[in-house]
Amino acid sequence: MSLHPILATAARDHYVHIQRVSTDTLTFARSVGSVFRARPGDDPVVTMSIEGDDPEKIPYASCRTAQLSLHTDYATFHRPPRFTISHCIEPDPAWPDGGQSITVLMRPLLAALREERPELYRFLREVPLPFRRNREHSRYHTSIEKWTILDEDEQVRFDRTLIEPILAEEGGAEAEEAAARVREFDEYCEQSPHQVRFALAQDEALIIDNHHVLHSRGPCTIQRTGDRTLRREVNLVFLE
Numbered sequence: 001m002s003l004h005p006i007l008a009t010a011a012r013d014h015y016v017h018i019q020r021v022s023t024d025t026l027t028f029a030r031s032v033g034s035v036f037r038a039r040p041g042d043d044p045v046v047t048m049s050i051e052g053d054d055p056e057k058i059p060y061a062s063c064r065t066a067q068l069s070l071h072t073d074y075a076t077f078h079r080p081p082r083f084t085i086s087h088c089i090e091p092d093p094a095w096p097d098g099g100q101s102i103t104v105l106m107r108p109l110l111a112a113l114r115e116e117r118p119e120l121y122r123f124l125r126e127v128p129l130p131f132r133r134n135r136e137h138s139r140y141h142t143s144i145e146k147w148t149i150l151d152e153d154e155q156v157r158f159d160r161t162l163i164e165p166i167l168a169e170e171g172g173a174e175a176e177e178a179a180a181r182v183r184e185f186d187e188y189c190e191q192s193p194h195q196v197r198f199a200l201a202q203d204e205a206l207i208i209d210n211h212h213v214l215h216s217r218g219p220c221t222i223q224r225t226g227d228r229t230l231r232r233e234v235n236l237v238f239l240e
Helices: 005-013 025-032 106-116 118-126 160-170 173-190
Strands: 015-018 046-049 068-071 083-090 101-105 195-198 205-209 213-217 223-225 228-230 233-239
Touching: 005 015, 005 205, 025 083, 025 233, 068 160, 068 173, 101 106, 101 205, 106 118, 106 173, 118 173, 160 173, 205 213
Parallel strands: none
Antiparallel strands: 015 205, 046 233, 068 213, 083 205, 083 233, 101 195, 101 213, 223 228
16 A cells, blocks of 8 residues: 555655645544554544643653653664654744754764764664653563664654663663664764754644654744743654
8 A cells, every 4th residue: 555645755755744634633644654653442632731940740841841862762662653744733832943853864864873872773673672651660561671773674662761770770781882872873873964854833743764763853932922832732643
């Protein structure tokens, strides 16, 4: 089955920036592809609304104001979704500077990495690492799987925050060396020139190739005016 032209462009170019979505998020997602559900019966639309800074009251980093780390979505799943749609419902109050979506394009980055740091590249291809969801792992999985960060087709799965804690629990020289390599890769990606940033306005959407793009989000702001609270709100839908 061929990809919708919008998704074919995202697969070729790593992403597509949609200037205006004129329908609700789920209707738009279904018009271009097959919607991914983490579990049968789950709502396929995940709303990420900025709530504050307290990690105890707000367990999900993506709902806090601090910058989100680079990652791929559903990295603990055997088959992560191919595409991620981020549909902006409310932009950050400090738009266009606040709450920027950050993408790192992996094809040119990996081409550079092979030349500049071949040992790190081999680690990414050859060493399986444990991935564990920070919360509710057992809701989705019966065990902790190990995956390489890059597969044989250079598809990437990565989230430092899902790997480092379990390596720290394992302890020992091998785990410490693996954690150091994970941090090295994360820092390499953070400093990469192959980044594209988007300040999504209301009703704009960004579609990324989740197999070939790392993404994150810049720091957010919350503004309270009288009885109103202004904050960034984005709907996420994932496609097979």
